[in-house]
Amino acid sequence: MASVTSRCSGLLLPDLRPGLAGLRSRSRPPSSPRVSLRAGRRRPRTLSCVAPPDSAEPKTDEQQVKAELGEEKPQPSSSSSSTPQEAAAEPPVPDRGLNRRIAVLTTLAAVGLFGSQRLQLGGFSLKDLAANAVPYEEALSNGKPTVVEFYADWCEVCRELAPDIYKIEQQYKDRINFVMLNVDNTKWEQELDEFGVEGIPHFAFLDKEGNEEGNVVGKLPRQYFLDNVVALSSGDPTIPHARAVGQYSSAEFRKVHQVADPRSHG
Secondary structure (H helix, E strand, C coil): CCEEECCCCCCEEECCHHHHHHHHHHHCCCCCCCCCCCCCCCCCCCCCCCCCCCCCCCCCHHHHHHHHHCCCCCCCCCCCCCCHHHHHHCCCCCCHHHHHHHHHHHHHHHHHHHHHHHHHCCCCCHHHHHHHCCCHHHHCCCCCCEEEEEECCCCHHHHHHHHHHHHHHHHHCCCCEEEEEECCEHHHHHHHHHCCCCEECEEEEECCCCCEEEEEECECCHHHHHHHHHHHHHCCCCCCCCEEECECEEHHHCCCECCCCCCCCC
16 A cells, blocks of 8 residues: 655555545436546645644644754744843933942042041141140240241141141250241231241241241251251251241231230240
């Protein structure tokens, strides 16, 4: 018996064409003419599978094999997928937690910077240094050499030199008087004229008797100030830098004001 290959399942089915032909010939009504089949010239017939209207499209043999092997994967729907261009076009969502952490770190950095500047002065500002300075009247009567600094709170050069001046003062404060006079205080008008203060900071170096040996004005290397202090503490008759002038703030721009306590040396 001949066999044909089914396109539906790939199984070999027996050839039922002779039997079907005989069945068709018997079922015809008597009135219909008989059709004689010529032997040897039968046309080959093929069997095809007709899928129900509501069923899916039949798969080919290759698709059937892939489905059995699990190679075919479901394609993602177009509604749930997005192209890289669409993903890149979406704006990023701001991270509030990150912004809050950045703000806290910025604040801590500012506080740390302020604290480091204060530590450079040993925790002192210009006003603190003036408050810890020896009163001018006392310095003239205690028999020690004296360094008189004319300054102002608005003087940037004074603030810049303050750390170095403070360190030197801490080393020699037992042997030398360090006096600070605020040029904004009208109480020191006579001293301003006496020492010829035209720019600040103005450092006047006095011996034990209160006689001026020299002065240094403005921003100069730290060594200038230190050399003069060492010479005063050693009792040398002269100082190495008797007259030196650097960058300074003009005393003409001083902000004159009255002080509540006339005994104040600030």
